[in-house]
Amino acid sequence: MINLTIDNQQVAVEPGTSILEAAQKVGARIPTLCYLKDINVIGACRICLVEVQGAKTFIPSCVAPVAEGMVVRTNTPAVLKARKLVLELILSDHPMECLTCLRNQNCELQDLAKEFGITEVRFDGAKTEYPADDSSPAIVRDPRKCVLCRRCISVCTNVQTVQALCAVNRGFDTLISPAFNEKLADMECVQCGQCSLVCPTGAIVERDDTAKVWAALADPKKHVVVQTAPATRVQLGEALGAEPGSIFTGQMVAGLRRLGFDKVFDTDFTADLTILEEGNELLQRVTNGGTLPMITSCSPGWIKFCEHFYPDLLNHLSTCKSPQQMFGSLVKTYYAEKEGIDPEDIYCVSIMPCTAKKYECQRPEMNSSGYQDVDVVLTTRELGRMFIQAGLDAANLPEEEYDAPLGISTGAGEIFGASGGVMEAALRTVYEVVTGETLENIDFEVCRGISGVKEATVQVGDLPVKVAITNGLGNARKVLDKIRAGEADYHFIEVMCCPGGCIGGGGSPIPTDIDIRLKRIDATYTEDERMALRKSHENPAVKALYEEFLEKPLGHKSHELLHTKYTPRGVNK
Amino acid sequence: MVTCACNASNDELTKQLDRIIDPYRGNPGGLIQVLTKAQNLVGYLPRRVQVQIAEGLGVSLQEVYGVVTFYAFFSLIPRGRHKISVCAGTACYVKGTKMVTKTLKDLLDLKPGQTTPDSRFTLEIVRCIGACGLAPAMIIDGKDVHGRLEPELIPAVLEQYA
Ligand code: SF4
Ligand code: SF4
Ligand code: SF4
Numbered sequence: 173m174i175n176l177t178i179d180n181q182q183v184a185v186e187p188g189t190s191i192l193e194a195a196q197k198v199g200a201r202i203p204t205l206c207y208l209k210d211i212n213v214i215g216a217c218r219i220c221l222v223e224v225q226g227a228k229t230f231i232p233s234c235v236a237p238v239a240e241g242m243v244v245r246t247n248t249p250a251v252l253k254a255r256k257l258v259l260e261l262i263l264s265d266h267p268m269e270c271l272t273c274l275r276n277q278n279c280e281l282q283d284l285a286k287e288f289g290i291t292e293v294r295f296d297g298a299k300t301e302y303p304a305d306d307s308s309p310a311i312v313r314d315p316r317k318c319v320l321c322r323r324c325i326s327v328c329t330n331v332q333t334v335q336a337l338c339a340v341n342r343g344f345d346t347l348i349s350p351a352f353n354e355k356l357a358d359m360e361c362v363q364c365g366q367c368s369l370v371c372p373t374g375a376i377v378e379r380d381d382t383a384k385v386w387a388a389l390a391d392p393k394k395h396v397v398v399q400t401a402p403a404t405r406v407q408l409g410e411a412l413g414a415e416p417g418s419i420f421t422g423q424m425v426a427g428l429r430r431l432g433f434d435k436v437f438d439t440d441f442t443a444d445l446t447i448l449e450e451g452n453e454l455l456q457r458v459t460n461g462g463t464l465p466m467i468t469s470c471s472p473g474w475i476k477f478c479e480h481f482y483p484d485l486l487n488h489l490s491t492c493k494s495p496q497q498m499f500g501s502l503v504k505t506y507y508a509e510k511e512g513i514d515p516e517d518i519y520c521v522s523i524m525p526c527t528a529k530k531y532e533c534q535r536p537e538m539n540s541s542g543y544q545d546v547d548v549v550l551t552t553r554e555l556g557r558m559f560i561q562a563g564l565d566a567a568n569l570p571e572e573e574y575d576a577p578l579g580i581s582t583g584a585g586e587i588f589g590a591s592g593g594v595m596e597a598a599l600r601t602v603y604e605v606v607t608g609e610t611l612e613n614i615d616f617e618v619c620r621g622i623s624g625v626k627e628a629t630v631q632v633g634d635l636p637v638k639v640a641i642t643n644g645l646g647n648a649r650k651v652l653d654k655i656r657a658g659e660a661d662y663h664f665i666e667v668m669c670c671p672g673g674c675i676g677g678g679g680s681p682i683p684t685d686i687d688i689r690l691k692r693i694d695a696t697y698t699e700d701e702r703m704a705l706r707k708s709h710e711n712p713a714v715k716a717l718y719e720e721f722l723e724k725p726l727g728h729k730s731h732e733l734l735h736t737k738y739t740p741r742g743v744n745k
Numbered sequence: 746m747v748t749c750a751c752n753a754s755n756d757e758l759t760k761q762l763d764r765i766i767d768p769y770r771g772n773p774g775g776l777i778q779v780l781t782k783a784q785n786l787v788g789y790l791p792r793r794v795q796v797q798i799a800e801g802l803g804v805s806l807q808e809v810y811g812v813v814t815f816y817a818f819f820s821l822i823p824r825g826r827h828k829i830s831v832c833a834g835t836a837c838y839v840k841g842t843k844m845v846t847k848t849l850k851d852l853l854d855l856k857p858g859q860t861t862p863d864s865r866f867t868l869e870i871v872r873c874i875g876a877c878g879l880a881p882a883m884i885i886d887g888k889d890v891h892g893r894l895e896p897e898l899i900p901a902v903l904e905q906y907a
């Protein structure tokens with residue numbers, strides 16, 4: 173252990189600990205801006221300066237390791253003054269647009285300005301005037317609000333291994349952007365929004381589509397239906413000020429009704445449906461010698477990643493559309509027919525923890541109903557804003573139930589929100605379909621948790637089914653490279669684009685870190701346990717859908733409405 | 746040796762670049778060396794050259810572009826024989842950076858980031874060059890400072906550079 177003194181208090185920490193972390197142990201909170209635990213530790217902004225006895229200059233505490241006998245002061249007047257100067261220089265090149273900024277009241281720069289007691293900016297320097305990039309359906313970049321912390325680059329490069337962004341130029345002229353000022357929409361960016369999740373300011377935000385939804389709700393001709401993704405119920409509370417891990421299912425349904433949606437349905441329903449289609453596709457591939465391993469296809473950021481970086485592996489992808497898109501095509505066919513509503517009048521809104529879903533719904537092939545199947549996607553953050561704008565005190569709303577039939581679901585659909593959930597749901601069903609026996613213990617603990625690559629072998633009748641589960645695209649790469657090398661003998665692989673799965677998606681409430689992800693995962697399995705039915709093939713509404721409309725899994729109608737194709741895209745095109 | 750290959754056909758250029766890349770194929774650590782050699786070959790680093798290097802070394806185009814734009818030594822545009830760097834630091838800006846760039850545009854039909862068709866001049870805008878007392882100023886070929894510029898004085902300055 174290393175012994176040192178911080179603000180006159182003795183503390184002993186592991187070697188390699190940063191001064192910043194050591195200070196936390198003695199209750200000294202040092203402000204940070206570029207630092208993001210485990211993700212970005214580069215010492216770029218110098219907001220975290222401290223005084224170290226014997227050092228000639230102040231030291232950035234987030235990158236400086238502790239040393240034996242070190243004497244650190246974190247809050248002398250001189251230190252505070254130095255930090256304030258750093259902040260004022262950042263602010264001198266910042267548009268002060270808090271009132272009209274999506275990150276108003278949820279911005280680390282704004283918080284610092286408040287904490288440091290900034291009442292004026294003494295320097296009136298040149299301002300960077302790089303134009304915004306709003307080419308992407310998912311996210312909008314406004315470099316004027318960028319503080320050059322490089323968190324976005326770190327997450328995109330190291331976690332997602334997409335590397336869509338780089339620091340262009342140097343010094344004052346630095347710009348965070350794709351090469352050659354390319355638009356995000358025209359290059360390999362997979363629209364996952366992880367950058368928007370880590371950006372401390374409003375420099376990268378989700379595209380705000382709430383106006384479209386308000387307009388649809390105001391239009392008396394429109395029959396406005398909404399579907400909510402599994403993860404949203406364990407996220408919405410946070411967007412409204414509740415503790416991470418809060419479950420807001422019934423409150424969310426009640427609030428959506430009060431906002432004026434004609435029907436409140438659930439993506440969990442089509443998650444169950446996905447299990448039937450995808451489970452049967454897997455069995456078919458195993459029996460008929462089809463391409464294995466088969467890989468899940470629910471996560472649109474992952475799909476785009478595969479199209480760009482592993483186009484040679486596209487035939488490994490399940491042909492199943494994502495639950496969101498299955499829902500969209502069914503609501504404008506099955507549901508429209510059943511209710512006698514002209515599909516043209518149906519406006520389908522999705523609430524998703526995901527920015528890539530905004531991109532997915534605009535893909536040209538997502539028009540199986542003859543219309544754009546899903547009209548608009550809102551992230552959990554945007555739904556939170558709508559609740560606030562409408563004065564809905566969600567915590568005190570009575571809990572309500574989803575509408576039938578597209579709101580009826582099982583615990584298996586619900587766990588799609590957590591990494592490993594699709595696999596677990598599939599195993600619950602495939603086991604019973606193949607063996608004809610009832611599964612005794614339906615909790616597949618091996619599938620759960622946040623680790624990047626999980627592997628398991630599950631005995632299903634005579635067949636030992638080998639599975640792998642990855643979350644975060646950097647982890648997906650590890651398994652994909654194995655497939656390329658011919659070293660993967662899995663049958664089935666679940667890939668989720670975002671770390672932790674959808675509960676950590678790019679449209680999640682901010683902040684989202686590992687601890688918060690874990691709490692949302694716990695909440696997800698709590699929801700699963702609360703459900704009366706926990707196996708997709710037991711969902712009565714799904715059974716009825718097959719009887720009344722689809723006939724059978726992988727049948728003709730299914731292929732038309734529920735399955736899709738992929739496009740090899742490559743890189744640097 | 747600096748050879749200019751900007752007139753080589755595309756296929757020929759691709760082959761020559763491949764010969765530069767080959768020793769570093771799949772090795773991101775060779776990026777700076779490869780870029781330096783490629784610039785010596787081509788004269789500058791256009792997108793297609795950067796793409797070929799990125800793919801050869803197994804890095805993203807963003808990685809390459811970030812390095813190219815970080816070092817002033819690398820250029821994204823064909824370079825003329827002489828580089829005019831007009832100062833847009835605060836002192837110069839106040840005293841007439843705009844006048845200087847407008848005069849250069851009138852005389853040479855040249856905008857910042859461009860090279861004249863006869864490859865004589867390349868124009869760029871830079872931050873303070875440390876000659877604030879001589880504002881407005883420009884520096885040619887990275888060494889000759891020309892200050893207290895006025896529209897009438899600029900043609901004589903340019904004549905010194907063939
Ligand atoms: S990014 Fe933050 S500080 Fe900047 S305008 Fe938006 S809320 Fe204000
Ligand atoms: S959306 Fe995802 S892929 Fe695109 S820049 Fe952001 S982190 Fe990178
Ligand atoms: S865009 Fe946001 S995350 Fe990226 S460098 Fe700028 S401020 Fe940091």
Ligand code: FES
Nearest residue numbers: 206215217218234
């Ligand atoms: S937080 Fe330490 S340098 Fe930015």
Ligand code: FES
Nearest residue numbers: 832834837876877
């Ligand atoms: S401002 Fe032009 S030389 Fe300093």
